[in-house]
Amino acid sequence: MDHFPIFLATNKRRIVLSGGGDAALAKLRLLLKTKADIWVYSPEPAPEITAWAEAGKLTLIQRALLKGDTRDTALFYAADEDATEDRRTAGIARNEGALVNIVDNLEDSAFITPAILDRDPVTIAIGTEGAAPVLARAIKADLEARLPQSLGTLARIGKGFRDAVQVLPFGRARRDFWRDYYFTTGPRALATGKASLQGTLDRLLQDHATKAARPGHVAFVGGGPGDPELLTLKARRALDEADVVIHDRLISPDILELTRREALLVDVGKEGFGPSTSQETINRLLVEHARNGAQIVRLKSGDATIFGRLDEEIDAIDRYNIGWQIIPGITAASAAVATIGQSLTRRGRNASVRFLTGHDVQGFAEQDWAALAKPDAVAAIYMGKKSVRFVQGRLMMHGADHNTPVTIIENVSRPEQRILATSLRRMATDLTEACMTGPALTFYGLAPRAATRAANDIPLEEMA
Helix, strand or coil: CCCCCCCCCCCCCEEEEECCCHHHHHHHHHHCCCCCEEEEECCCCCHHHHHHHHCCCCEEECCCCCCCCCCCEEEEEECCCCHHHHHHHHHHHHHCCCEEEECCCCCCCCCCCCEEEEECCEEEEECCCCCCHHHHHHHHHHHHHHCCCHHHHHHHHHHCCCCHHHHCCCCHHHHHHHHHHHHHHHHHHHHHCHHHHHHHHHHHHHHHHHCCCCCCEEEEEECECCCHHHCCHHHHHHHHHCCEEEECCCCCHHHHCCCCCCCEEEECCECCCCCECCHHHHHHHHHHHHHCCCEEEEEECECCCCCCCHHHHHHHHHCCCCEEEEECCCCHHHHHHHHCCCCCCECCCECCCEEEECEECCEECCCCHHHHCCCCCCEEEECCCCCHHHHHHHHHHCCCCCCCEEEEEECCCCCCCEEEEEECCCHHHHHHHHCCCCCEEEEECCCCHHHHHHHHCCCHHHHC
């Protein structure tokens, strides 16, 4: 992040702009939405600028900017659309202590002006580090379609009610009140008339002040394979409401970014045959935070119901009568098989698929190897990197075809995803040579679709 976004107080502060053409007009249309004291210096200002000055919306000085014109100035815009003149005026402003923006000159600007969605007092700023203004405008247009104009009215009236809400305990109680106001009660009251909003707020506050605090609760949330776009809507809502997020090691930073800034994040990562947080410690954390009234998200990689030790954690909180729910997620096998263009089951090939774990609490996990060694068997092997030689040996021992296709996918759904297509005979050697360091899922009996088609010389349409 090269540019840190802030909201600058502009009320009665001096903002100076040098220029009178199209670039100046574009900046001024935005600046005139503020309560700043705006000064424009231009020998030949556009008629719109002259009209704004005559209406008292800004101060116009019809000459070039000179030394001393930017003293006590918060922001300065060099908008003369002439590189030499912009450099001269920017130098004056810098020397006199102003933050400088040179239009269409990102490198020499101390700040940039984002695309802005205005639902006063709700303001959304969208920046792309100056790299993609078209993208910023597209995002703005999308948000404008989603956020009604009435949002500003709700926010203005709500802003005047903030002091009254101090009677509610800080934290969740206040968040619940405002969520109720902005998304349920407020819009409903506004539809009947703006005058009814004040009475609605008074009644709503009384209801929340007498309401018993929500008891602690645990949501076991499947965080998916890593791509935040693969999170369910229900998972996103749970993250947005959580006071505490207790997460696994494999949860991606992009997903953790979706949590509230005030939420407590607790990393309880486990690593096969490596450093781990004990299950007893995780259970204790869940119970302690829930008994203190926290709304907890226990965020597990993939789907919480698959190799996630879910039952142990539910049993632990059940002993204290703590409420819970399960929010399923996309398991790594579903995301991974999609990346290689295959399906987990296929008519005429396999009517079932096995989800296996490469190791359990005793070490390498034993399976029904004879069944897995049969032709056309398909299995998704989780946590299988360290057990690859063990799995390979057991399958060969039970007569599996050495040429059975194997696909290993590292960092499923993430930008750094890698796909290794190999065979039962070569899987251990090829995995070692690939030097995979991220989490990986192994498909036994499946090759990437393109490889399968090439090996069997099958036309693309027959593979569908």
